[in-house]
Amino acid sequence: MNSIIEAIHKGIEKSGVDRKKISIPSDIPFEPETVKSLGVDYFQVPRGRAIAFGSGLKLGNPDLKVIPVVGDLMTLGGNHFVHGTRRNMELLVLCINNFVYHKIAGKSVSVVTEAFSPYSTFEEPFNFPHLGNSCGAVYTARWTALHTSELAESIAEALHKRGMSMIEILAPGPSYYRYITHLDSELMQFYFDNSILKNNEDPRNVAITADKKIVVGKFTDKERPTFIDSYNTQHKKILGDEFTPHGPVFDKAGGGNG
């Protein structure tokens, strides 16, 4: 988890975005002192609601850069993700995938599942990049807790994307650390052995299954009008000059005056 915080830290630094304009609503508890070091405003909200809460933050103050960090494999917040992506709300969603739903063979990972479920798990996981891509996300990527520098690059890049960006991060849930202290190094070895880098791969082919390697990389990078763009365009069309646009206005070339 700390390696992810570090990657967020580096990503923000590389992106050059003003830290005071960044806020992180999260449904998984970060260590307060660690998140303090990020220098951002932080909200811990109920499970699965980070994207919904973040939508309010972004609409309330469109100058903000909002980075919802979600766990739980979006079981609770799945619909918020689907609809946030559909309306292209300008958020950078970091989805921490802790394998609880994954039936991957391998010692480390089975330890994770056994810690949660004595007979391991038998459910199919989501293919998140594919889900995000098909709902209309402008940026999707997947990295593991091992790929911190790539993750940082990705975060820096995605922070400048206009619209819903999604980065899936394979990492152990922080609460497991309390019980399984040896997990860290073993899992890193597992990530090292089993991940394969394929940038621009078709998201349909990147599902995590038991028999294939974990595909990491950047899968989607496209442009699409954001929710606030569409909100302004529609009102402008009907109300004409009487309408004062909400938030910074961007022209079609992608440049902005805000």
Add this chain to the structure above:
Amino acid sequence: MKADKSGVLTGSHILSGNEACAEGALAAGCRFLGLYPIVPSLEVSKRFLQRAPEVGATFIQMEDEVSALAAVLGASWTGKKSMTVTSGPGFSLMMEHLGLGVMLETPCVIVEIQMVGPGLGLPTRPAQGDIMQSRWGSHGDYEIIAFAPSSAQEMFDFTIKAFNLSERYRVPVALMSDAYVAQLKEKVAIPSADQINIEPRRYYGGPRDSYLPFKRDEDFVPPMVDIGQGYRFHVTGLTHDDRGYPIMFEECQEYNVHPLVRKIRDFTDKIIDIEEKNTNDAEVVIISYGVSSRASLKVVEQARSKGHKVGSLKLNTVWPFPEKRVAELASQVKAFVVPEMNFGQVVQEVERSAYGKANIFFLTHGDNGVEYAGDILAAVEEASQMKETKCGITEWKKRSA
């Protein structure tokens, strides 16, 4: 502070309760509406959306009521006065974030147009069945403020009051209306902006480095800052200390949650809003709220003309409950008559507060009807002839039934 002129549609209008509520919100300075549409609350959002571009307000239709209130809480932290509007089933979904709003001490207003439940109930038909839910619906201990308007004018006035109290006490405030009041078209007088008092948000004024998001003032209310100003604060829905850091100890639960309760309980005298009519010499007092109070006030006139000493206590705020005043009246009167459009909610609070000193007659209209003045009058007449005081609630039934 006076209201922002751009949101105030000064003049005399014919508005439905829902439309008056939207006007009240805009007059109070509400600039964000997060909603998921549900009948019979649609006109609030329609009116708000129609007027939003004129006043620079924003809105979003979220994917469900859970996210609608989540977005409202988020928007409130950016410094925008925010509200959501819903009806019974949506209100049930909002309970998770009602609790979060209490814990994060986020000012916002939840307008609930009550309809008949439980489950899917009788959609679009009026009821008052969610009064207890507004008080106890979310898990854990908390106190909340809830208004019960009885007319379109009160929908306007109470919406402004709801925003003011939510900013003053940093707590979500519920406006518990019902489908009848919401759809009723009536004359609404909207005063000019300089006649509307607005409670400004209590902002932190000290040095940036020493800001603690939950450091309370003497009245238990911590001052706020907007996000994106570089305060770098940490806020959590877990039990937390002044810094907003989660602390998993019992002592912290007391330190954190007790003030959430006390900031309302210690100031109930300032929050409670009740209207009394002819209670000075009354032998029977009708306690009612919302649309039921319209019939009750009529009954007071009719009963007085027949020579019965009858008064009315109208609850403008149902929560916190005016238990002191009800206890005072209990030792004066023979009986309370409580008409409600449910199977007994506020009447239980009346019973608790009366402490066995007065008879309590309960008129149920849980079957989606508004009380007939005739029924209330008959109950009042029966109550005024009671010789002795019985414990508990007497459910009054029509004599013909």
